Ligand SMILES: *[C@@H]1O[C@H](CO)[C@@H](O)[C@H](O)[C@H]1NC(C)=O
Ligand SMILES: *[C@@H]1O[C@H](CO)[C@@H](O)[C@H](O)[C@H]1NC(C)=O
């Protein structure tokens with residue numbers, strides 16, 4: 001028996017009681033009759049560009065600062081190679097959206113390779129796939145161009161190509177090159193583009209919007225990095241909320257996320273100062289989010305700007321007639337997504353390569369409007385957007401960005417849902433276990449963001465607490481339609497918010513799966529369609545459970561929020577065999593990170609005796625029994 005002195009103070013009292021009570025284990029009996037239907041969308045993802053989750057993250061383009069975007073462009077990530085210099089040139093714009101290009105000035109006596117390097121987003125992940133680079137060039141040059149991927153500290157080359165190219169001083173022309181690579185051992189790789197110095201000596205060349213991609217997920221053009229998309233695919237999530245979060249809001253109305261500046265050719269996208277400190281290229285734009293949904297089988301949840309910027313003139317949101325242009329803008333955006341090709345924006349979508357409308361059933365109005373001065377005006381703003389969208393698209397589910405009744409209309413209109421966010425301590429999440437049990441069932445819930453926060457990496461106690469919270473809402477998944485852990489992704493070299501579900505660097509073996517990732521994966525991949533009644537001789541805590549079924553298959557999800565192992569007997573009449581997946585560590589502070597993987601799930605086959613499974617649930621554990 002564990003000495004009580006080793007228990008953390010917070011859980012000692014309930015644990016003491018439960019030890020007395022459960023000396024002979026906990027028995028559960030899962031009903032094989034009846035039950036409430038469970039939302040088929042329950043588990044999914046929330047995404048916004050934070051911690052370089054998009055640029056430098058899941059988005060496949062690997063060069064940082066590719067188009068010198070922004071009002072005060074700089075040469076971040078770029079450097080000169082050979083007997084030449086580089087500078088920002090505002091007099092040779094590529095397009096009106098990309099007004100600056102890189103001028104390479106080659107010395108009059110130059111020989112050998114001259115050009116530029118880009119260091120990526122804290123490196124470049126060379127995974128051994130075929131790579132593709134494109135760029136625009138202007139200036140008199142007729143000769144070879146070489147692209148190389150080269151170890152920053154080793155000089156080892158992981159891929160290169162040389163090809164002849166002719167350009168003139170009149171015009172930017174586009175060049176695209178594909179080349180094989182060999183896998184690099186780490187992310188410390190530079191992109192290098194050079195021309196023949198003896199040919200270019202004494203002249204200057206301009207380069208605009210350079211890109212580098214490896215093989216993308218499902219070979220999608222301008223697509224996603226497979227290393228990150230694959231671990232999302234493994235979760236088998238059901239929906240994707242995008243493009244934010246705070247990142248839609250911006251710091252002023254002008255700084256909001258603008259859908260129509262994220263579409264079409266990359267050189268027509270100006271990019272935007274993101275909410276999370278860094279500039280967003282918007283290469284991952286509206287269409288790319290829809291392809292992401294299509295390729296991973298996710299239902300899109302589109303967030304739209306609702307008149308509330310994070311610091312709009314001291315927190316005063318736009319109301320009344322001032323909102324009208326923004327409502328119209330959302331209708332245009334929806335026409336781009338849903339309109340047929342006879343409509344203005346549907347035709348624009350087709351011109352951009354997508355003839356068929358995308359599938360969209362859910363739109364969220366704003367983000368966290370209960371915070372920062374948004375509450376008082378939200379009922380008016382919500383209704384204004386709701387009315388316009390509902391009139392044009394009566395089948396769309398329209399989600400309010402808060403569940404706080406003070407910030408919502410007195411009665412929620414037909415087909416609307418609310419969004420509830422919960423960043424909490426571990427004990428706080430456990431306290432929320434029964435939050436949804438007694439709520440009015442008339443307005444469905446989306447839990448748009450939740451996690452145990454204020455730690456650097458998800459740890460076992462936090463992940464068990466999240467599982468307790470999840471068991472609580474899965475039991476209520478007639479009411480709670482969708483829920484997403486947040487934030488999703490983190491470039492560990494540049495992070496604004498911790499903890500996150502999945503970490504990565506630019507090493508080709510880039511992803512680090514957190515304990516919370518495994519909880520999401522275990523819960524999402526073991527879903528029934530009906531929540532079953534469970535009877536027990538024991539109350540909830542420290543062990544929590546929920547059972548579901550789909551046909552003959554049963555799923556029992558369990559969490560042990562305590563430092564004592566527990567013996568479980570689970571009776572499900574008619575079942576004979578099961579797969580038991582357990583994620584556990586006796587140290588509640590155990591975590592996975594860029595430097596250690598301490599906790600991964602283990603699987604075993606268990607046999608029922610007369611329909612009853614008996615097994616031990618370790619300390620600080622999350623488990624799923626899948627039986628039939
Ligand atoms: C360089 O420009 C980018 C894009 O505008 C901006 O995000 C970044 O802060 C700038 N860096 C410096 C060092 O000024
Ligand atoms: C180029 O070479 C010539 C002849 O050697 C020399 O006079 C001149 O100074 C050199 N120019 C530069 C910029 O080094």
Ligand SMILES: *[C@@H]1O[C@H](CO)[C@@H](O)[C@H](O)[C@H]1NC(C)=O
Pocket residue numbers: 122123492493505594
């Ligand atoms: C990024 O972080 C990883 C993991 O901590 C580290 O190994 C790597 O050197 C870092 N890369 C850069 C360019 O800082």
Ligand SMILES: *[C@@H]1O[C@H](CO)[C@@H](O)[C@H](O)[C@H]1NC(C)=O
Pocket residue numbers: 119120122123124152187188189190
């Ligand atoms: C490349 O090396 C330079 C100089 O040591 C260093 O500052 C930079 O972070 C390195 N970049 C990468 C991607 O390894």
Ligand SMILES: *[C@@H]1O[C@H](CO)[C@@H](O)[C@H](O)[C@H]1NC(C)=O
Pocket residue numbers: 144162163164
């Ligand atoms: C240009 O590159 C090709 C292919 O690598 C090579 O065969 C050729 O000799 C190069 N030409 C010059 C002028 O360097």
Ligand SMILES: *[C@@H]1O[C@H](CO)[C@@H](O)[C@H](O)[C@H]1NC(C)=O
Pocket residue numbers: 170171172
């Ligand atoms: C610039 O390029 C475009 C397309 O490549 C061509 O139509 C146009 O005539 C060119 N303009 C000049 C001045 O060369």
Ligand SMILES: *[C@@H]1O[C@H](CO)[C@@H](O)[C@H](O)[C@H]1NC(C)=O
Pocket residue numbers: 258260261329
């Ligand atoms: C985007 O839409 C806004 C509002 O309708 C409009 O003012 C702006 O010109 C559009 N931008 C582009 C690039 O089409």
Ligand SMILES: *[C@@H]1O[C@H](CO)[C@@H](O)[C@H](O)[C@H]1NC(C)=O
Pocket residue numbers: 411440441442
């Ligand atoms: C739930 O809310 C609806 C709409 O406000 C109301 O009509 C209904 O009476 C409520 N149900 C209960 C049980 O309070």
Ligand SMILES: *[C@@H]1O[C@H](CO)[C@@H](O)[C@H](O)[C@H]1NC(C)=O
Pocket residue numbers: 035036437475478531532533534
């Ligand atoms: C079904 O939902 C009702 C209403 O919330 C609840 O009272 C009941 O316990 C639920 N049954 C199951 C099996 O979860």
Ligand SMILES: *[C@@H]1O[C@H](CO)[C@@H](O)[C@H](O)[C@H]1NC(C)=O
Pocket residue numbers: 573610611
């Ligand atoms: C098997 O379980 C059923 C109820 O689940 C019970 O009625 C029966 O007595 C059990 N049989 C044995 C041999 O334990």
Ligand SMILES: CC(=O)N[C@H]1CO[C@H](CO)[C@@H](O)[C@@H]1O
Pocket residue numbers: 277278493494495496
């Ligand atoms: C805490 C942290 O890692 N902050 C970094 C966030 O990213 C910016 C660049 O985008 C860095 O400058 C910060 O140091």
